[in-house]
Every structure is written in structure tokens, then in C-alpha cells.
Amino acid sequence: MTTNKQENLLPTAPKPKGRLTLIFIFAIAFVPMVLATYMYFNKVMVPSGRTNKGVLILPPLALDELGLTGEENQPIGVADMQDKWVMIVVADSVCGQTCKEALYKARQVNIALHKESERVIRYYVDVSIDGTGALSHSLKSEYPLLHLASADRLPLKRYLDQKLDANKALSESYILLADPIGNVMMYYLPENSGKDILEDLKRLLKVSQIG
Numbered sequence: 032m033t034t035n036k037q038e039n040l041l042p043t044a045p046k047p048k049g050r051l052t053l054i055f056i057f058a059i060a061f062v063p064m065v066l067a068t069y070m071y072f073n074k075v076m077v078p079s080g081r082t083n084k085g086v087l088i089l090p091p092l093a094l095d096e097l098g099l100t101g102e103e104n105q106p107i108g109v110a111d112m113q114d115k116w117v118m119i120v121v122a123d124s125v126c127g128q129t130c131k132e133a134l135y136k137a138r139q140v141n142i143a144l145h146k147e148s149e150r151v152i153r154y155y156v157d158v159s160i161d162g163t164g165a166l167s168h169s170l171k172s173e174y175p176l177l178h179l180a181s182a183d184r185l186p187l188k189r190y191l192d193q194k195l196d197a198n199k200a201l202s203e204s205y206i207l208l209a210d211p212i213g214n215v216m217m218y219y220l221p222e223n224s225g226k227d228i229l230e231d232l233k234r235l236l237k238v239s240q241i242g
Contacts, residue, residue: 109213
């Protein structure tokens with residue numbers, strides 16, 4: 032009888048605590064998202080065929096350093112972007128055929144996002160001498176949701192030249208992509224299709240917890 036009592040007094044194995052279970056469940060949901068974001072932006076262990084379609088800018092440029100000015104000549108920065116992802120079409124002078132194609136492409140991508148479309152806004156940045164004045168009427172009538180901005184060509188060119196060919200970016204109306212905290216982190220060439228941009232944006236919006 033004494034032996035049985037002693038055996039009953041031995042400590043039993045501790046049961047898993049509820050807190051550890053919650054941490055485990057949280058890790059299952061959260062870690063893959065963080066890992067996917069890291070892999071996407073750093074191209075680490077990214078399988079063939081699943082890389083970004085646009086050209087990554089690493090480290091990214093700062094939207095606040097683009098020197099954008101609005102229609103009322105007020106400075107425009109990340110605080111004005113409504114915590115959205117931003118597609119920015121830049122053009123060197125008059126919005127010619129390449130520029131018009133870029134604006135149309137950006138709009139169609141925005142529409143194709145369907146319920147996620149409100150997480151993305153579009154800007155047209157004109158660096159011609161006339162600024163947005165000469166274009167505001169025609170562009171606004173065709174693209175009522177498009178935001179218009181202008182920038183001084185030389186400072187903008189110098190800043191873009193740090194990461195890409197600014198002359199080509201302006202003359203060929205590249206589409207820049209900025210995240211909701213003001214990182215200009217990718218750009219698209221004229222040969223990139225709307226499908227290319229749409230695929231990247233869908234992936235970014237899926238893993239993003241902001242914007």
C-alpha cells in the first residue's frame with residue numbers, strides 16, 4: 032500500500048499551456064506571410080516563373096523626394112496618398128502615344144483589381160514647362176479618377192538616375208509603383224503588359240498588411 036501511495040504522489044507530465052497553443056496557431060498564420068514578403072522583395076528562394084514582372088528598385092526611392100506638385104501648386108508627398116498603393120505615370124513633355132498607352136494600361140489594371148481597386152490610386156506626373164495646366168482638362172475628362180501632378184524636370188531626373196535611366200523613364204512614360212508608406216519600389220517598361228502589372232499588384236496586395 033505504501034508503494035502505491037508513493038507512486039500516486041509522483042508528479043505527472045505537465046499539460047501544454049494554452050498560451051503556447053495560441054502562439055503556435057499565430058505562428059502558422061503569420062510566419063508564412065512575413066516569409067513570402069521577404070522572399071518576394073529579396074528574390075530569395077523564389078521558384079522559377081513566380082518572380083516579379085516589373086523591375087525592383089532596391090533599396091527603393093522615396094516618394095517624398097520626387098518633388099511632386101499638385102494642381103494648386105501645393106507640394107505632394109506620401110501623406111497625400113491616402114495610405115494607398117500608387118501607380119505613377121511619368122512623362123517628359125506632351126503626353127504622346129506611349130504616355131497615353133501607359134495611362135490606359137494603369138486604368139485597366141486598376142479596374143481589373145475589382146474589390147481591391149480602392150487600395151490603389153493613379154497619378155500622372157508631367158515635367159513639361161506648362162505643368163498640369165495644359166493637360167488637366169483633357170486628361171480629367173478621360174480619366175476622372177486620375178490625380179494630376181507636376182515636377183521640375185532636372186531635380187526629378189537627377190533623383191531617378193540613382194536607380195534607373197531617367198531619360199528613358201520620362202520619354203517612354205514608365206509606370207512607377209509606390210507602396211503606402213512612400214517607397215517607390217518597382218517600375219514597368221512600355222513592353223510590360225497590363226497583365227504583368229496586375230499579377231504583381233495582386234500578389235503585393237495579398238501579402239500586404241498596409242494600404
